[in-house]
Amino acid sequence: MDYGCGNGRLWRNPGHHDFELMLFDPMIDDLRKTLGHIPVPFSIATSTADLPGNHFDVIVCSLVLMAVHSDDEAAKLLETIQKCLKASGRLVLALTHPCFIHQAHPDFVTSFSQKDGFSYNQAGNQYKVIINDRGTEVSLTDTHRNLNAYLDLIKQAGLTLTDMEEITCENSKGEALDYPSFLILEAGVSEPI
Numbered sequence: 001m002d003y004g005c006g007n008g009r010l011w012r013n014p015g016h017h018d019f020e021l022m023l024f025d026p027m028i029d030d031l032r033k034t035l036g037h038i039p040v041p042f043s044i045a046t047s048t049a050d051l052p053g054n055h056f057d058v059i060v061c062s063l064v065l066m067a068v069h070s071d072d073e074a075a076k077l078l079e080t081i082q083k084c085l086k087a088s089g090r091l092v093l094a095l096t097h098p099c100f101i102h103q104a105h106p107d108f109v110t111s112f113s114q115k116d117g118f119s120y121n122q123a124g125n126q127y128k129v130i131i132n133d134r135g136t137e138v139s140l141t142d143t144h145r146n147l148n149a150y151l152d153l154i155k156q157a158g159l160t161l162t163d164m165e166e167i168t169c170e171n172s173k174g175e176a177l178d179y180p181s182f183l184i185l186e187a188g189v190s191e192p193i
């Protein structure tokens with residue numbers, strides 16, 4: 001399942017085609033017309049109430065959690081995901097890297113790198129993100145959380161971190177930046193204590 005799928009851009013070029021895909025996004029009714037490019041069969045859930053429990057091998061939640069401003073809502077989102085995962089399933093959570101959000105990135109820049117001061121430990125601060133999506137600029141508001149805050153949310157939802165990867169992008173000259181732009185966290189369902 002792609003939880004918070006947006007325009008489904010993650011599925012433009014899937015590496016293989018032998019999987020079932022479910023898309024969920026609270027804005028799905030506005031996004032339906034943008035999903036025609038997806039080359040694998042998919043179903044759409046329009047509400048969290050339609051999501052099957054204990055069902056998915058993998059749930060991807062990409063660039064969504066920063067857009068959820070309240071911690072209560074973020075906790076609810078992760079609890080919903082935890083319930084939908086099989087016991088052996090994995091959540092793959094993509095975040096703009098919270099440690100380097102104030103730096104310039106090839107595809108996005110934030111107000112932390114412009115006028116707003118950045119305090120890593122000041123969780124809950126909102127900031128503007130300007131994304132360059134293949135030449136089109138999109139502006140949105142995200143909420144900053146530090147790594148500790150993300151890990152607390154993950155644990156409280158009954159999930160356990162299993163892996164992480166920092167993604168470093170290249171600048172326009174093809175040189176790797178000195179810092180990662182994205183953080184990928186992988187989590188599984190926690191064993192009952």
Ligand SMILES: C[S@@+](CC[C@H](N)C(=O)[O-])C[C@H]1O[C@@H](n2cnc3c(N)ncnc32)[C@H](O)[C@@H]1O
Pocket residue numbers: 003004005006007008009010024025026027061062063064067068073077
């Ligand atoms: C920046 S877009 C990312 C879209 C897509 N996942 C991607 O990586 O391109 C953030 C998406 O999160 C969705 N979203 C916001 N709040 C959400 C929530 N509580 N549960 C699920 N999705 C949410 C928005 O509707 C939007 O489509």
